[in-house]
Amino acid sequence: MDxxxxxxxxxxxxxxRxxxxxxxTGLKVNVFCIDKDRFDPNTNEIQLYGYAHGKLYAFETINVTPDDALDVIDAIQWYAGYIxxxxxxxxxxxPRIGKNIAM
Known part of the structure; x- marks a missing residue:
């Protein structure tokens, strides 16, 4: 597998940031430290979250296509290794309390 x-x-x-x-591929993913930065999820994109080094990260695709959606997890796993x-x-x-309310 490639x-x-x-x-x-x-x-x-x-x-x-x-x-x-x-x-x-055309996949692009924004990375946010949502403990410090405001994050307003875009309903047209995919958002996933993860904790690392005491920070909560949000990962949001940029103009995602159906073909690229399959690679989002792989991209986040790569980033986790990078950091x-x-x-x-x-x-x-x-995972935050009141998660539907922008901080």
Missing amino acids: HNVYLLATDPKNPC DVIHSRD DFPEMEILPED
Whole structure:
């Protein structure tokens, strides 16, 4: 089975705002540290969550297509390894209390 190669675009002014890019497909995923940043989920995109190094991350696709949707978990697992936290559990829902209320 072939594996996608992922690249990371980082924001030098905000270390919690990364974008994962698949080199082999059109998949792009925004990364948010939602303990510190406001996160308003886009209902047209896929959101997944995970804790690493004491931070809660939200992962949200950018203009996701049905073909790319299958690779979202793989991209997040790659990112978890990149941040040296490969055991990150990927959660389907926001685990915060009052999760439907934007912080």
